[in-house]
Amino acid sequence: MDLNTLWFVLIAVLFIGFFFLEGFDYGVGILMPFLGKDDRTRRVIINTIGTFWDGNEVWLLTAGGAMFAAFPHWYATMFSGFYLPLVLMLLALIIRGVSFEYRSKDESPRWRTFWDWMLFTGSFVPALLWGVAMANLIRGVPIDGNMQYTGGFFNLLNLYSLVGGLTSLALFTLHGAIFLNLKTVGDLREKSRAVAQKLWLPTTALIFIFTIYGYFETDMFTRLGVDPGVVPILAGVAILLSGWLIRNNYSGWAFIMTGITIAASVTTIFMGLFPRVMVSSLNDAWSLTIYTASSSDYTLKVMSIIALIFVPIVLIYQSWTYWIFRQRISHESELEY
Amino acid sequence: MDALMLARWQFAITTVYHFFFVPLTLGLSIAVAIMETIYVRTGKEEYKRMTKFWGKLFLINFAIGVVTGIVQEFQFGMNWSEYSRFVGDIFGAPLAIEALLAFFLESTFLGIWIFGWEKLSRKMHAITMWIVAIGSNLSALWILIANSFMQQPVGYVIRNGRAEMSDFFALLTNGHVWVQFPHVFFAGMCTAAFFILGISAWHLFKKSEDALVYQKSFKFGVVYGLIGTLMVILVGHSQAQYMIKIQPMKMAAAEALWQNENPAAMSLFTIGNEKERKDVFAIRVPALLSFLAYNRFEGEVKGINDIQQEYEQLYGPGNYVPPVAISYWTFRIMTGLGFVMLFMLLFGLFKVLKGSMDFAPLYLKLMIGGIALPYLANSTGWIFTEIARQPWAVFGVMRVEEAVSVAVSSGEVFFSLIAFTLLYGSLMAATVYLLKKYAVAGTSEVIPEAH
Numbered sequence A: 001m002d003l004n005t006l007w008f009v010l011i012a013v014l015f016i017g018f019f020f021l022e023g024f025d026y027g028v029g030i031l032m033p034f035l036g037k038d039d040r041t042r043r044v045i046i047n048t049i050g051t052f053w054d055g056n057e058v059w060l061l062t063a064g065g066a067m068f069a070a071f072p073h074w075y076a077t078m079f080s081g082f083y084l085p086l087v088l089m090l091l092a093l094i095i096r097g098v099s100f101e102y103r104s105k106d107e108s109p110r111w112r113t114f115w116d117w118m119l120f121t122g123s124f125v126p127a128l129l130w131g132v133a134m135a136n137l138i139r140g141v142p143i144d145g146n147m148q149y150t151g152g153f154f155n156l157l158n159l160y161s162l163v164g165g166l167t168s169l170a171l172f173t174l175h176g177a178i179f180l181n182l183k184t185v186g187d188l189r190e191k192s193r194a195v196a197q198k199l200w201l202p203t204t205a206l207i208f209i210f211t212i213y214g215y216f217e218t219d220m221f222t223r224l225g226v227d228p229g230v231v232p233i234l235a236g237v238a239i240l241l242s243g244w245l246i247r248n249n250y251s252g253w254a255f256i257m258t259g260i261t262i263a264a265s266v267t268t269i270f271m272g273l274f275p276r277v278m279v280s281s282l283n284d285a286w287s288l289t290i291y292t293a294s295s296s297d298y299t300l301k302v303m304s305i306i307a308l309i310f311v312p313i314v315l316i317y318q319s320w321t322y323w324i325f326r327q328r329i330s331h332e333s334e335l336e337y
Numbered sequence B: 001m002d003a004l005m006l007a008r009w010q011f012a013i014t015t016v017y018h019f020f021f022v023p024l025t026l027g028l029s030i031a032v033a034i035m036e037t038i039y040v041r042t043g044k045e046e047y048k049r050m051t052k053f054w055g056k057l058f059l060i061n062f063a064i065g066v067v068t069g070i071v072q073e074f075q076f077g078m079n080w081s082e083y084s085r086f087v088g089d090i091f092g093a094p095l096a097i098e099a100l101l102a103f104f105l106e107s108t109f110l111g112i113w114i115f116g117w118e119k120l121s122r123k124m125h126a127i128t129m130w131i132v133a134i135g136s137n138l139s140a141l142w143i144l145i146a147n148s149f150m151q152q153p154v155g156y157v158i159r160n161g162r163a164e165m166s167d168f169f170a171l172l173t174n175g176h177v178w179v180q181f182p183h184v185f186f187a188g189m190c191t192a193a194f195f196i197l198g199i200s201a202w203h204l205f206k207k208s209e210d211a212l213v214y215q216k217s218f219k220f221g222v223v224y225g226l227i228g229t230l231m232v233i234l235v236g237h238s239q240a241q242y243m244i245k246i247q248p249m250k251m252a253a254a255e256a257l258w259q260n261e262n263p264a265a266m267s268l269f270t271i272g273n274e275k276e277r278k279d280v281f282a283i284r285v286p287a288l289l290s291f292l293a294y295n296r297f298e299g300e301v302k303g304i305n306d307i308q309q310e311y312e313q314l315y316g317p318g319n320y321v322p323p324v325a326i327s328y329w330t331f332r333i334m335t336g337l338g339f340v341m342l343f344m345l346l347f348g349l350f351k352v353l354k355g356s357m358d359f360a361p362l363y364l365k366l367m368i369g370g371i372a373l374p375y376l377a378n379s380t381g382w383i384f385t386e387i388a389r390q391p392w393a394v395f396g397v398m399r400v401e402e403a404v405s406v407a408v409s410s411g412e413v414f415f416s417l418i419a420f421t422l423l424y425g426s427l428m429a430a431t432v433y434l435l436k437k438y439a440v441a442g443t444s445e446v447i448p449e450a451h
Helices: A003-035 A039-050 A053-070 A072-081 A083-105 A109-139 A159-183 A186-217 A220-224 A230-247 A251-273 A297-324 B003-042 B045-079 B081-115 B122-151 B168-173 B175-206 B211-246 B248-255 B288-294 B304-315 B324-353 B361-370 B372-387 B410-441
Strands: A276-278 B156-159 B162-165 B266-273 B278-285 B392-394
Touching (some): A003 A053, A003 A159, A003 A186, A003 A251, A039 A159, A039 A186, A053 A072, A053 A083, A053 A297, A072 B045, A083 A109, A083 B410, A109 A251, A159 A186, A159 A230, A186 A251, A297 B162, B003 B045, B003 B175, B003 B372, B003 B410, B045 B081, B045 B211, B045 B410, B081 B392, B122 B392, B175 B372, B175 B410, B248 B304, B248 B324, B266 B324
């Protein structure tokens, strides 16, 4: 495997980590106003992700940084091309991050309700937009021979990408509901399981619709063949299994299954892209690849050494935090904030 | 306005806004870590109250620094795609490393710190705050490594139509980093100190309960601030001497020095005519600029017109003169405030050394207002160092107008500029409201814990 491929894989891994982790905390943020009928319950719900959300979001920052360092043209073309959706995403992430910190800092119910809805919006919008972005990435967007995006905002809003957006929204919300079920007790635990049960069918349906739609809208499956291989099938099997596991109250396993669905779906998309990083809908020769978009060999080498040293360290201490805060959170817990 | 101008405004607004909150994070993280360490070492309860009180304010401020930082990392690709293409090979690396080494560290361990009071041993809990402080300051280091490349590009070759990294270690050992980073680091200490001093002064002025905490905080602030401010000034001095060597135009603009001079006089007050590049009215101290530049009363300091000619030879025709008035005044405000702050602290030290915490109401009021000074100095400092580099994005290598995104229309930038400005404006209101609320409430609000 050459370094270009290694970095493509590494960025895929960063996105998988990001969607797996931030996926459930988006879901928790989306469900919070609906499952939390009183202030204390809302605080409990927020505290299930309070410790983790910021560390989870750094996966995105690192993925962005890695794209910049390893594939500057990918970073430049995609970020300038997807300009308005990214602005919306940033606005959402800003209000979301602030809500966590600010909502409990004032007792006024209006203040709290306001920030709770900001947290909802800040979780809802990115959960939707990430699906839109991934769908456009694999579907292809107008890119000219100079690696410049030539479309506008509405090129990004096609039916396929909207289905992609709804799929990621549903999947993250389901993932979050199961996480809540894992992290809480009593009434809240029951309610979140009921929500997960309700969400399961539409989520599964969307995933299959999105996949089948992909056969017509993208070249992914002509490239992968009719038998797409083990990874996409794994995504499908895992989501089917999760339904049975939720019903039978194996929430830990169900969480692993939605996690596998997320990981395998992102992997499928990256496999469909490879060795391209941005697909041009105008001319296949204008697509950006891991070779045309990449940094020099020297830079990739330097970055590889740094990544090999520090990624494992990050994984160790992030796992450690999940271990320290492994207990379920109840209304009786010390809700330090 | 065209897309370029709008993108410049957006970058300026979002960056200045971001850095409005960052220095307090840098300095206060260390201050809180020190307080908690004293608590763990001595077991004195007042230090726990101090840790919680200043820690709470730290968190409010930290949140907004973090979320506005995300915009910074994405903005290069969004608004400056041609910049990203041209220098991504060398400039992307420190940004990626910043995320991997610093962002993960500060965000993960801050989560542990907030929620871990009952889960960790006291010692371990204090250590997590130290890790947060290290993470925050490490992030400053890496982003300044990136910024230093723009001020003094090193470790690259122009190949394949772009700047490619040829020596990673040259980026790290770039002389510019090691004058700029300490300057920012100590400015963070200074900012945190004035924040602590101002709020403590308010409570001392109001004779709040728990006076012990505010007295100890005040003493801490005086010492912490003196170290910070003194070092900012000293490092700033060597930074200026460094600037004369690598960016003479920046220094010439800072001094509104139109022609080469030997020995060079320093301007105390100049009203200039920027178009015709000459003074309208000026009070100047002979030979002082040479002294500041070279530690002796002679030596040539280059002037704007001469450097302009030199650069035309070097880089081709064009205007290489940055906006002189802005450079001149921001530089003066920054340096002037440094000395004002130093005197305010020295007076405090004088009183504290005499063993008296009985400050005159006027001094306390001054210290409350003093909270604003480091913010003003931090902002003018950055506005100066970035504006006086113009027209360059990367000094001598890439101009700002070559750096802007091709695919983004002026309408799109207009929308985002308005959206960010409005959102940032309202967040500023919310943040100031909360900081004020918790600052005024004092330690009664943090012990017992509010939920």
